[in-house]
Amino acid sequence: MDRTRVVILGAGIVGSACARELALAGCDVLVIDRGGPAAATTSHGEGNILLSDKGPGPELELAKLSRRLWPEVLTDLGGLAVQAEWQPKGGIVVATTRAGADGLRPFAASQRASGVVAEAMDADALRAAEPHVTREHTAAVHYPQDAQVQPAGAAAALLSGALAAGASLRSGREVLGGVVRGGRLTGVRTSHGTLEGDVFLNAAGPWSGELAARLGAPVDIRPRRGEVLVTTPLPPTVFHKVYDADYVGAVGSGAGDLQTSAVVEATLAGSVLLGSSRRRVGFDARTRPEVLSAIAAKALRLFPSLARVPVMRAYGGFRPYVPDHLPVIGPDPRLAGLWHASGHEGAGIGLSVGTARLVRALLDGREPEIDAGPFRVDRPAVLGEDVPAGSTAGEETT
Amino acid sequence: MSAGTGGTGRHVVGRHVVVVGAGPAGLAAADAALAAGARVTLVDSAEQPGGQYHRMLPDAYEAANPDVLQHGYNAFEQRSMRVIGHRRSTWLADTSVWAIERDDPSRAPLVHVLTGGLPRERRTLRPDALVLAPGAHDRVLPFPGWELPGVFTAGAAQALAKGERVAVGDRVVVAGTGPFLLPVAVSLLEAGSRVVEVLEAARAASATRGWLRKPWELAAQAGKTGELASYTAALARERVPYLPGRAVIEARGDGRVEEVVSARVRGDWSVVPGTERVTAADAVCVGHGFTPRLELAVASGCELRGSAPAEVFVEVDGEQRTSAPGVYAAGEVTGIAGAPAARAEGAVAGWFAAGGDPSARTLAPLRRARDQGRAFAERLAHAHPVGREWPGWLRGDTIVCRCEETDYAAVCAAAGDPVSSEARVARLGTRAGLGPCQGRMCGVTVAELRARLGAPDPDPAAPHRRPVAEPIRLAELAAPPAEREG
Ligand SMILES: Cc1cc2nc3c(=O)[nH]c(=O)nc-3n(C[C@H](O)[C@H](O)[C@H](O)COP(=O)(O)OP(=O)(O)OC[C@H]3O[C@@H](n4cnc5c(N)ncnc54)[C@H](O)[C@@H]3O)c2cc1C
Ligand SMILES: Cc1cc2nc3c(=O)[nH]c(=O)nc-3n(C[C@H](O)[C@H](O)[C@H](O)COP(=O)(O)OP(=O)(O)OC[C@H]3O[C@@H](n4cnc5c(N)ncnc54)[C@H](O)[C@@H]3O)c2cc1C
Numbered sequence: 001m002d003r004t005r006v007v008i009l010g011a012g013i014v015g016s017a018c019a020r021e022l023a024l025a026g027c028d029v030l031v032i033d034r035g036g037p038a039a040a041t042t043s044h045g046e047g048n049i050l051l052s053d054k055g056p057g058p059e060l061e062l063a064k065l066s067r068r069l070w071p072e073v074l075t076d077l078g079g080l081a082v083q084a085e086w087q088p089k090g091g092i093v094v095a096t097t098r099a100g101a102d103g104l105r106p107f108a109a110s111q112r113a114s115g116v117v118a119e120a121m122d123a124d125a126l127r128a129a130e131p132h133v134t135r136e137h138t139a140a141v142h143y144p145q146d147a148q149v150q151p152a153g154a155a156a157a158l159l160s161g162a163l164a165a166g167a168s169l170r171s172g173r174e175v176l177g178g179v180v181r182g183g184r185l186t187g188v189r190t191s192h193g194t195l196e197g198d199v200f201l202n203a204a205g206p207w208s209g210e211l212a213a214r215l216g217a218p219v220d221i222r223p224r225r226g227e228v229l230v231t232t233p234l235p236p237t238v239f240h241k242v243y244d245a246d247y248v249g250a251v252g253s254g255a256g257d258l259q260t261s262a263v264v265e266a267t268l269a270g271s272v273l274l275g276s277s278r279r280r281v282g283f284d285a286r287t288r289p290e291v292l293s294a295i296a297a298k299a300l301r302l303f304p305s306l307a308r309v310p311v312m313r314a315y316g317g318f319r320p321y322v323p324d325h326l327p328v329i330g331p332d333p334r335l336a337g338l339w340h341a342s343g344h345e346g347a348g349i350g351l352s353v354g355t356a357r358l359v360r361a362l363l364d365g366r367e368p369e370i371d372a373g374p375f376r377v378d379r380p381a382v383l384g385e386d387v388p389a390g391s392t393a394g395e396e397t398t
Numbered sequence: 399m400s401a402g403t404g405g406t407g408r409h410v411v412g413r414h415v416v417v418v419g420a421g422p423a424g425l426a427a428a429d430a431a432l433a434a435g436a437r438v439t440l441v442d443s444a445e446q447p448g449g450q451y452h453r454m455l456p457d458a459y460e461a462a463n464p465d466v467l468q469h470g471y472n473a474f475e476q477r478s479m480r481v482i483g484h485r486r487s488t489w490l491a492d493t494s495v496w497a498i499e500r501d502d503p504s505r506a507p508l509v510h511v512l513t514g515g516l517p518r519e520r521r522t523l524r525p526d527a528l529v530l531a532p533g534a535h536d537r538v539l540p541f542p543g544w545e546l547p548g549v550f551t552a553g554a555a556q557a558l559a560k561g562e563r564v565a566v567g568d569r570v571v572v573a574g575t576g577p578f579l580l581p582v583a584v585s586l587l588e589a590g591s592r593v594v595e596v597l598e599a600a601r602a603a604s605a606t607r608g609w610l611r612k613p614w615e616l617a618a619q620a621g622k623t624g625e626l627a628s629y630t631a632a633l634a635r636e637r638v639p640y641l642p643g644r645a646v647i648e649a650r651g652d653g654r655v656e657e658v659v660s661a662r663v664r665g666d667w668s669v670v671p672g673t674e675r676v677t678a679a680d681a682v683c684v685g686h687g688f689t690p691r692l693e694l695a696v697a698s699g700c701e702l703r704g705s706a707p708a709e710v711f712v713e714v715d716g717e718q719r720t721s722a723p724g725v726y727a728a729g730e731v732t733g734i735a736g737a738p739a740a741r742a743e744g745a746v747a748g749w750f751a752a753g754g755d756p757s758a759r760t761l762a763p764l765r766r767a768r769d770q771g772r773a774f775a776e777r778l779a780h781a782h783p784v785g786r787e788w789p790g791w792l793r794g795d796t797i798v799c800r801c802e803e804t805d806y807a808a809v810c811a812a813a814g815d816p817v818s819s820e821a822r823v824a825r826l827g828t829r830a831g832l833g834p835c836q837g838r839m840c841g842v843t844v845a846e847l848r849a850r851l852g853a854p855d856p857d858p859a860a861p862h863r864r865p866v867a868e869p870i871r872l873a874e875l876a877a878p879p880a881e882r883e884g
Contacts, residue, residue, distance in 0.1 A: 036820025036823060152827065286499070286500050288499065293878070309872055310870060
């Protein structure tokens, strides 16, 4: 690639990962953001890097690629990687009902068939691995490949890597509109003047829809609210990432109402993070105590012994989602020069590095490591056309 | 001071006013709201009404001012009884507001409380108007060694001395700024400590310009004359030196405080080289003013005033109304001005929150007292400003966030790196403010340091954003709330 000038619109983890790949590929990369890097969705969620919650399909393939890339990328980042707080601690999915167990077993089998390590655990193994987990469990599966990062730190590490590879960053610049010449996007108008380029990558997270509309090529990417609880620091109590199996059944639900599924994990600092909710409420960030209550109830079902542990903080963000629950990665066939890397919903931290690799290959005109077809821009769900029932992919835990 | 005993507010009977905080401001608000005809729910996490003021006054105050105290105490006692015993009031002691929910942005928010003994019960209050009077907590600036055992916030030392008769040490240095240091020193004496010296960072000149030379002139109407005189007398009796223009810039010791280093400071609190002095002490009590408890106001959507992080308060109008519909604020959340001003503000807030008659004659003196209080607050801030150059005390390895042990070098590094300079990202990276106190201790300080380092947070509310306003146990949170009231 010969000094293609790429302007990345959005400095969340997805834009940061793409900036690094493209700078390493030799592009002339500029990253802009209306705020500061990693300050939006990326620092308002959790940092699970999961295979366990994905059934066979394109998203699992992207997750597998990403999981393989993470250690390589972090090694390559050297000292910068420390801030990512990488912990390949593995995950355990615990079913607490008969129906949960009946869903989990075949789900794990199908994952194994797709190359995921998913080991059934008996009660003794579960107790040994997680002494404080509920005794009322009906099935448990160990996913040793699941890992965790501190998401804002991981994004900062990736962006620092991009800058080290020659990319540049301009914070505090909002994209207001596009400059189109001869059917091609040749510039973006920002709050601080116009920026020219060959390629513009929309990595604006849940605002990608709005940004694409400003550029004249709307995509249907929407926000989905999620909240997380943080406990006071504890002595080691939770050793893996532990989730309940509820999500297995909740396939592609279009419901706007509250859904919660428990994700319980300890951070390096000793706090336990309890996630998370899913609500479709636009960009409404108001606290809803009953949502926090539902998260707490779910978490206690997994870890009843946490009953007296105080929650000291709650936070939340907006997952960027496409109605068919797959990310959007690649060029926009409607407007030359515009690309998208967005819509990763509750998995954008984990999927960021694989996404960046796909973008690099596609921009290079090479065959990517996995089939990027399912993520293409011109699919009905992205273009805002009705999605036929039953065509939706599964939802992730986080 | 009960507004509207004439009962002018009778037409609004049944209006439900929730008052958070039963300190001087909240208690006065409840009293006035009842007088105006409202139904009142008064909430405080403490067991007894009174707030900081009535918990904290040293005994010497009583000894030196039997009449004044008698008068003040009787007024307080009467007001407490009147409020708590009123048939339209509900007093919720041991009850903490843990969340505010703006379910309908056109009206006062829902107030989520935890009440009773452990495990506490969740309840939801639905006010027609909400009065926020949660007060302030004391502020301490970091200095090398301030994390050592034996370093206390002046407020904590005061609470131990007053509440539990526990002396924090045998040889104690009291340092910082503001008239509040005096009652703290007196309480320590009463608890049996030897107070080696009281160091006031403000220089004599600046303090004099403000109020020390003629405190009565400035403070007479605010009711402070007798108090200050009594503290000064108590200190003089025990021959405790009171040294203006000096600050504690380091605490040292092996595992706990053994000595403190103090130095002369200029008006901007930069250290005058060569004036350092080491004093043996086993405890040091420091206070550098107060930080208002703003989380409930922020959660309610109230606009704040002030831009420097340490000078941010709730914005209120002449009727103590905030920018959030149905939400009023009074007392130290609107400015630090002492108990009499807090009381006056509270009464105005309660009256209007209850829908009281705006032309009630009782309002005039209250407003006057409130305005005098505000003027006093202004002077106090002028007399005891926190000098801009205090960060000169810090070294790279000085702890800034005591919960997470984040040091100054880490704060500087994050602020200086364009990749992680945004406040939230820096917080996650340095962990400053993420510990058990949730930045109540260091949040404003970190914001101030970051602004100096060229990474100001454009949002003044950021250090105060705590949607979970009080820690809540998972079991308490998981249980559904008791039936909503009102
Ligand atoms: C509660 C919760 C839990 C989660 N847990 C996990 C998890 O465990 N694992 C996981 O992998 N993922 C998780 N996620 C999802 C993950 O956080 C997101 O998928 C990911 O952060 C998206 O990154 P992004 O870079 O696409 O978006 P963002 O981080 O939002 O970045 C987009 C950037 O674009 C900028 N921008 C927007 N509009 C403009 C404009 N007009 N001009 C200039 N700049 C603009 C924004 O300022 C922002 O910085 C979670 C999300 C939530 C909310
Ligand atoms: C040691 C000391 C000495 C002082 N000496 C003097 C003096 O001599 N003269 C003078 O004028 N002033 C003095 N003051 C200042 C005086 O105490 C304050 O000005 C006054 O108390 C402020 O009143 P307030 O009602 O705003 O807040 P506070 O008195 O602080 O009351 C606030 C109340 O709100 C409650 N609260 C806070 N958050 C919550 C929540 N989330 N849920 C439930 N309840 C909550 C608290 O428990 C507290 O009881 C002194 C202060 C101290 C600490």
